[in-house]
Amino acid sequence: MILYGFWRSSATWRARLMLGLKGLAYEYRAVNLLENGGEQNRPDYVKRNPMRQVPLLELHEEDGTLLHIGQSLVIAEYLEERFPLPRLLPVGRAERARVRQIAETINSGIQPLANTAVRLYVRDVLGTDENAWCRHWIGGGLTAVEAMVQSNAGPFAFGDAPTLADVCIVPQLFHARRFGVDTDAFKTLSRIEKACYELDVFARAHAELQPDAPRATP
Ligand SMILES: N[C@@H](CCC(=O)N[C@@H](CS)C(=O)NCC(=O)O)C(=O)O
Structure with a gap:
């Protein structure tokens, strides 16, 4: 693979x-x-x-x-x-729908608005502050996701084990901070993120640890 x-x-x-x-x-x-x-x-x-x-x-x-x-x-x-x-998705149909709703909200309702090609268009063609653009759309989208996780969150976004919802939330929070969104305001999402990073899989998957990430020069 x-x-x-x-x-x-x-x-x-x-x-x-x-x-x-x-x-x-x-x-x-x-x-x-x-x-x-x-x-x-x-x-x-x-x-x-x-x-x-x-x-x-x-x-x-x-x-x-x-x-x-x-x-x-x-x-x-x-x-x-x-x-x-x-499993990345829970067993029950209704539960799966809730997890998919969170994932899809991030996938189609937040991330595409701050994609590289979109940001460059906003900056270079529309002549607008692309960071303000990203803050607006990511901040608004995460406000909705914060509301969505309230009812089913355990340590993770949906209960006691990580699901596709956590898989989408963690990278989106990193990008939210990159554009200046105050992620501490999202109390449940912040708690979920902390629980995720305690797992080795999440800790190792962090963007800055990847082989093509720029290395700080000594
Ligand atoms: N919905 C797609 C989004 C993929 C996507 O937007 N990828 C970005 C990086 S996160 C990309 O390749 N951007 C290239 C570009 O904007 O030119 C997915 O979940 O795979």
Whole structure:
């Protein structure tokens, strides 16, 4: 299995967490989104993922068929079907809907508004402060997510074990801070984040620990 990604990409971070929580081994191939015109735009990568985004999971089906799966939540569903345990989604249908609602709110209601291509457009074409733009959309979105987790949160976003909801919340909080959102204001999300980082899988998946993350010079 090969995971194509970028150290800071929150969607790659989600895929890293899913693979980690399921205990699956994979090779990581870094795609630098910022340099050389963005390696996601290279013809060999576009052939694999026409959307020109990370993450992308490359793997073989049991019969040898080669698969390229883009979209982190589709990766989650695929992994859940093929490697059911440990679960990323709860057993009950209604509970699964709640977890998926949190994940999808982040995936389609928050993250795309602060994506690299969008931020560059806001800054370079619209001539607007892209950090203020991101703060507005991420802050508003996380206010909704904070309300969503209230009723079912245990130590984690949904009960006693991490789910797809936590997998989406943790990277989004990192990015919220990057743009100046005061994440301490989200009391339940902050508590959930702390519980997640106490797990080795979450601690190791942090963006700044990835092999393509810039290293501080001594
Ligand atoms: N919904 C997609 C989002 C993927 C996405 O937005 N990836 C970003 C990095 S987090 C990307 O590749 N951006 C490239 C660009 O904006 O040019 C997913 O969950 O995989």
